Amino acid sequence: MSHYDKLTSHYQTLSHFNHAQAMLGWDAAANMPSGGSEARSNAMAELSVHIHRLSTQPQLEEWFGNAEQESLSTEQKASLREMKRQWQQATMVPEDLVQAQSIAGSKCEHAWRTQRQENDWTGFEKNWKEVVALSREEAKIRGAALGLTPYDAMLDKYEPGTTTASLNTLFTDVKTWLPELIENVLEKQKSESIILPSGTFSTATQKALGLEVMKLLQFDFDRGRLDQSVHPFCGGVPTDVRITTRYDEQDFVQALMGIVHETGHARYEQGLPKAFAGLPVGEARSMGIHESQSLFFEMQIGRSKPFISHLSRLSADAFNAHNDPVFAEDNLYKIYTQVEKGFIRVDADELTYPAHVILRYEIERDLINGVIEHTDVPALWDEKMKAALGISTKDNYKNGCMQDIHWTDGAFGYFPSYTLGAMYAAQYKATLIQNVDFGCDFDMAIQSGDLSPIFQWLSDNIWTQASLHTTDELVKRATGETLNAVHFRKHLEGRYL
Amino acid sequence: MSHYDKLTSHYQTLSHFNHAQAMLGWDAAANMPSGGSEARSNAMAELSVHIHRLSTQPQLEEWFGNAEQESLSTEQKASLREMKRQWQQATMVPEDLVQAQSIAGSKCEHAWRTQRQENDWTGFEKNWKEVVALSREEAKIRGAALGLTPYDAMLDKYEPGTTTASLNTLFTDVKTWLPELIENVLEKQKSESIILPSGTFSTATQKALGLEVMKLLQFDFDRGRLDQSVHPFCGGVPTDVRITTRYDEQDFVQALMGIVHETGHARYEQGLPKAFAGLPVGEARSMGIHESQSLFFEMQIGRSKPFISHLSRLSADAFNAHNDPVFAEDNLYKIYTQVEKGFIRVDADELTYPAHVILRYEIERDLINGVIEHTDVPALWDEKMKAALGISTKDNYKNGCMQDIHWTDGAFGYFPSYTLGAMYAAQYKATLIQNVDFGCDFDMAIQSGDLSPIFQWLSDNIWTQASLHTTDELVKRATGETLNAVHFRKHLEGRYL
Ligand SMILES: [Zn+2]
Ligand SMILES: [Zn+2]
Numbered sequence: 001m002s003h004y005d006k007l008t009s010h011y012q013t014l015s016h017f018n019h020a021q022a023m024l025g026w027d028a029a030a031n032m033p034s035g036g037s038e039a040r041s042n043a044m045a046e047l048s049v050h051i052h053r054l055s056t057q058p059q060l061e062e063w064f065g066n067a068e069q070e071s072l073s074t075e076q077k078a079s080l081r082e083m084k085r086q087w088q089q090a091t092m093v094p095e096d097l098v099q100a101q102s103i104a105g106s107k108c109e110h111a112w113r114t115q116r117q118e119n120d121w122t123g124f125e126k127n128w129k130e131v132v133a134l135s136r137e138e139a140k141i142r143g144a145a146l147g148l149t150p151y152d153a154m155l156d157k158y159e160p161g162t163t164t165a166s167l168n169t170l171f172t173d174v175k176t177w178l179p180e181l182i183e184n185v186l187e188k189q190k191s192e193s194i195i196l197p198s199g200t201f202s203t204a205t206q207k208a209l210g211l212e213v214m215k216l217l218q219f220d221f222d223r224g225r226l227d228q229s230v231h232p233f234c235g236g237v238p239t240d241v242r243i244t245t246r247y248d249e250q251d252f253v254q255a256l257m258g259i260v261h262e263t264g265h266a267r268y269e270q271g272l273p274k275a276f277a278g279l280p281v282g283e284a285r286s287m288g289i290h291e292s293q294s295l296f297f298e299m300q301i302g303r304s305k306p307f308i309s310h311l312s313r314l315s316a317d318a319f320n321a322h323n324d325p326v327f328a329e330d331n332l333y334k335i336y337t338q339v340e341k342g343f344i345r346v347d348a349d350e351l352t353y354p355a356h357v358i359l360r361y362e363i364e365r366d367l368i369n370g371v372i373e374h375t376d377v378p379a380l381w382d383e384k385m386k387a388a389l390g391i392s393t394k395d396n397y398k399n400g401c402m403q404d405i406h407w408t409d410g411a412f413g414y415f416p417s418y419t420l421g422a423m424y425a426a427q428y429k430a431t432l433i434q435n436v437d438f439g440c441d442f443d444m445a446i447q448s449g450d451l452s453p454i455f456q457w458l459s460d461n462i463w464t465q466a467s468l469h470t471t472d473e474l475v476k477r478a479t480g481e482t483l484n485a486v487h488f489r490k491h492l493e494g495r496y497l
Numbered sequence: 498m499s500h501y502d503k504l505t506s507h508y509q510t511l512s513h514f515n516h517a518q519a520m521l522g523w524d525a526a527a528n529m530p531s532g533g534s535e536a537r538s539n540a541m542a543e544l545s546v547h548i549h550r551l552s553t554q555p556q557l558e559e560w561f562g563n564a565e566q567e568s569l570s571t572e573q574k575a576s577l578r579e580m581k582r583q584w585q586q587a588t589m590v591p592e593d594l595v596q597a598q599s600i601a602g603s604k605c606e607h608a609w610r611t612q613r614q615e616n617d618w619t620g621f622e623k624n625w626k627e628v629v630a631l632s633r634e635e636a637k638i639r640g641a642a643l644g645l646t647p648y649d650a651m652l653d654k655y656e657p658g659t660t661t662a663s664l665n666t667l668f669t670d671v672k673t674w675l676p677e678l679i680e681n682v683l684e685k686q687k688s689e690s691i692i693l694p695s696g697t698f699s700t701a702t703q704k705a706l707g708l709e710v711m712k713l714l715q716f717d718f719d720r721g722r723l724d725q726s727v728h729p730f731c732g733g734v735p736t737d738v739r740i741t742t743r744y745d746e747q748d749f750v751q752a753l754m755g756i757v758h759e760t761g762h763a764r765y766e767q768g769l770p771k772a773f774a775g776l777p778v779g780e781a782r783s784m785g786i787h788e789s790q791s792l793f794f795e796m797q798i799g800r801s802k803p804f805i806s807h808l809s810r811l812s813a814d815a816f817n818a819h820n821d822p823v824f825a826e827d828n829l830y831k832i833y834t835q836v837e838k839g840f841i842r843v844d845a846d847e848l849t850y851p852a853h854v855i856l857r858y859e860i861e862r863d864l865i866n867g868v869i870e871h872t873d874v875p876a877l878w879d880e881k882m883k884a885a886l887g888i889s890t891k892d893n894y895k896n897g898c899m900q901d902i903h904w905t906d907g908a909f910g911y912f913p914s915y916t917l918g919a920m921y922a923a924q925y926k927a928t929l930i931q932n933v934d935f936g937c938d939f940d941m942a943i944q945s946g947d948l949s950p951i952f953q954w955l956s957d958n959i960w961t962q963a964s965l966h967t968t969d970e971l972v973k974r975a976t977g978e979t980l981n982a983v984h985f986r987k988h989l990e991g992r993y994l
Binding site for chain 1: 536540547
């Protein structure tokens with residue numbers, strides 16, 4: 001057996017344990033009663049140890065060395081590159097640091113759940129200090145191994161190839177036009193009247209409606225499910241994708257668009273190439289590309305006028321409310337494109353969302369690179385929120401720097417993925433509407449209710465490409481250029497001005 | 498670290514992988530869409546390989562040898578005995594035989610699913626021949642290792658300590674009185690009129706009713722759930738027990754009593770001692786003892802008059818049918834104690850069920866011991882069915898020897914557990930109603946709606962005892978004697994005559 005084949009077989013074995021881990025994680029969020037959590041945590045920790053052991057098995061180094069000498073096809077070379085990337089990621093950081101991070105992160109995150117509610121920065125800061133220190137250590141070690149700055153090495157975990165230099169350029173550009181755009185849109189929307197949903201929308205009916213919308217989006221129910229969890233997510237495995245949502249019986253609009261978003265993640269997973277099942281090269285390219293799919297579904301398809309026309313019809317049917325003005329196309333469109341300055345990222349609309357991300361990016365970049373200290377964060381947050389959205393978070397930690405879970409356990413480098421995803425999604429849309437070969441009007445396809453041509457393009461250009469190419473290559477092949485924020489700006493101006 | 502401690506830690510590690518396997522199995526039955534099955538099978542097969550590897554790790558032999566020299570408490574000795582038992586069970590049969598059995602069993606079972614429907618004995622026989630041959634080989638190897646006859650060695654897998662000699666005595670006794678009892682009961686029931694449920698009983702309402710009944714039976718919802726699957730079962734882990742049922746919208750009585758049955762299995766699991774969590778000594782004693790709990794819940798509690806009074810009230814409430822005579826106490830009691838001679842074991846009532854089991858026992862015993870050949874089975878089945886229930890299965894394989902899944906993949910030795918369970922359950926009940934210390938009338942406790950004294954007895958005598966004692970010791974401690982079929986006979990005569 002060639003060393004390439006040995007590696008392939010090894011990573012397929014690993015994928016079976018990852019399958020188990022993914023399902024246990026989904027079940028813990030969607031089904032598990034509270035009494036089951038201790039034994040579940042132990043089982044998942046044991047699986048993690050085993051997965052880590054397989055991921056860092058000593059003979060892998062020799063196998064990689066030998067496999068690189070073997071004569072391989074282009075696809076096999078890509079597969080080898082991605083296996084090696086995962087191996088490097090797994091072996092780069094010493095085990096005792098990983099363990100220390102896991103303990104400090106769990107402690108900080110657990111305490112944060114009450115500290116946030118109590119606006120207790122002093123208590124949080126004591127635990128977070130350790131998390132930041134360990135993440136800086138991790139970033140230094142990764143940076144040294146990869147020849148990158150500390151923060152770039154953290155970015156590399158989620159967005160291989162993305163650098164501070166490129167993000168600075170992208171985000172500096174956004175900052176030149178976004179604040180004014182927000183002001184103009186707010187001014188424009190001032191005069192609009194919206195009728196907000198109120199009253200009882202039963203969970204069962206909302207779920208039935210969600211399933212209808214998933215059908216429209218061609219979710220493959222033979223290879224996936226919709227369930228409920230406190231924090232919506234897309235989990236499972238490509239042959240069995242488990243998406244979740246959270247229902248509010250007072251309002252259906254958020255859960256419904258949440259389902260559209262998670263369906264985007266799900267179709268990417270369902271569309272990954274079977275030929276590379278279980279192998280790193282067959283996995284999603286990056287967090288940003290994953291988000292580009294969910295946000296393409298949510299922002300480019302989901303909040304488009306023709307799609308909202310479907311939502312209007314389907315939701316009025318579901319709630320048996322054909323004469324209720326809430327469900328009128330125009331009104332629903334206004335609801336789904338309403339812009340508001342707010343404290344909370346997860347509640348932010350499409351237009352103000354990038355401001356939240358850029359603020360976090362600038363702070364975590366400087367924090368990991370040692371330019372600022374963790375105690376500087378609240379003041380910086382307040383200052384940047386005032387600059388971006390004109391609102392102050394002074395002494396309001398719970399709605400400021402303590403609002404997100406990401407930093408509590410050291411996931412520095414993740415936030416940019418959200419806005420990268422939004423930008424990629426806008427760029428795909430621009431390509432789709434310009435492409436003569438596409439042979440189909442984007443809005444018309446949505447309006448017709450048969451979105452197949454759009455999904456075919458995504459499948460050909462993104463889903464089936466998995467990790468065969470670098471992110472830049474992937475996007476260039478799909479759109480003719482690497483990431484270009486002008487499409488995002490045009491999209492926002494087109495929709496909101 | 499002592500070798501005893503090393504073994505303890507090893508078996509706890511093993512339990513984490515078993516946790517994963519149990520949950521994946523439950524999910525496959527309760528949630529998984531069909532497209533997910535191939536990857537799931539692969540993941541579960543990989544976990545099996547890993548579990549087998551851990552179960553048969555070469556250094557275990559030395560650890561067991563050394564641990565037996567260490568000074569241990571009585572409970573530690575029991576724990577060591579049970580770890581060693583599992584190790585012996587895992588190492589006893591050569592891996593290539595296990596693999597051959599797995600392949601032949603899967604092939605036979607898979608083909609059986611259509612062959613049964615088509616009454617195709619000839620087709621089935623061709624695959625089954627191999628399954629029987631491999632099981633005989635397994636039985637011989639186990640027998641040689643344990644110093645038992647081949648069939649006794651198979652019994653030992655499910656019912657450690659139970660022998661052909663003891664089963665022959667028990668079942669020969671039953672055969673002296675059961676046929677006449679059945680005739681007398683049928684004669685008595687002839688004149689009774691029963692109103693059968695008909696019409697639509699929605700799945701949602703049936704589930705809500707099932708949950709009410711589980712509450713009455715003090716199922717711990719903080720450590721378990723009720724879901725749906727094609728074949729009802731009790732799965733999961735002791736801290737998170739997953740029971741399932743199957744609903745028929747034309748009739749609610751079977752699903753409801755099925756929930757009572759599975760709740761019995763579940764409470765045994767939920768009641769296992771935390772001090773031995775993850776260790777073999779902390780697991781259920783045997784299949785027969787497990788069934789003694791489900792059948793105690795189903796037959797001793799569930800079909801008792803005071804419990805059926807609760808079911809009458811709760812189901813009439815649930816279906817909003819207070820004046821419907823179907824739900825009257827007397828009528829429901831008649832439904833739940835109706836006796837009928839039938840072909841199918843899983844549809845059999847409490848009274849005729851043992852006849853189905855004894856027939857299977859006699860055939861599988863002789864088949865595994867080489868007294869008969871697999872081609873003799875249909876004729877023997879016909880002959881024994883005529884003797885036991887006066888019905889012929891000549892040429893009716895689908896309702897005869899091809900009806901059960903058990904033999905298709907070689908689970909010979911399992912069937913006796915069902916009737917052993919029913920007998921143990923009757924013996925517990927006899928102890929409970931005779932025991933002065935119990936200080937509570939059995940029927941009164943049920944009638945009051947607070948069944949705690951009954952559950953306390955089960956917890957003290959069965960659940961918390963797990964595998965600390967042999968089955969005989971367990972039953973003797975609980976009831977003052979080893980298994981005595983007279984209690985079963987008295988119970989049946991008391992209820993049905
Ligand atoms: Zn997302
Ligand atoms: Zn059972």
